[in-house]
Amino acid sequence: MAQKLSGYHRALDLFEGIVGGVPHDRWSSPSPCAGWSARDVTGHVIGGQYAIIAMATGEEAPDAGTEPGRFAAGDALLAWRTARKECDAALTPEALRRPIAFGGLGELPLGDFLGGYVLEPLVHAWDLARATGQPDRLDPDLVHHAFATAQVVAADLRADGRLGPPLTPPPGATEQTRLLSFLGREPGTA
Structure with a gap:
């Protein structure tokens, strides 16, 4: 199972490095996510860790999309590291085998879900x-993996209003730029 989760852990490591690099005066800066600040984006991903804990335990997941900054109040890096540590502890072998609902695709083991949980x-x-x-240059291997996931989940996310319409990338764009454009983000040069 550890091999299946290597991309997941690498994506979390990348996110943690960026959280750790946020200047103290930039937490309220607007993000590419409409209406969200840097703290909100961080809180959303922290809330995602608590949602994974809920999947692992069968409890109700918190709403990580409404007022997400609350998950990153105070020391956001400490909040992230705490959530990640708690999530790692919840991912027991039994929890990773636990079936979870995956939209219209039915159920799959939590470990398989996390194997593809690089996109977020x-x-x-x-x-x-x-x-x-x-x-903002991302790991090309993770980008490739995330793009495959995005193509599977984008329709549902757009239907729920959680993802904007795709944009047209410029000719000759990198895979990162194509991914970001597909997700409705203006990547500039990537």
């Missing part, structure tokens, strides 16, 4: 980097 922390790492003036 990866793209929000880009959002946070953009909001806070950090380098």
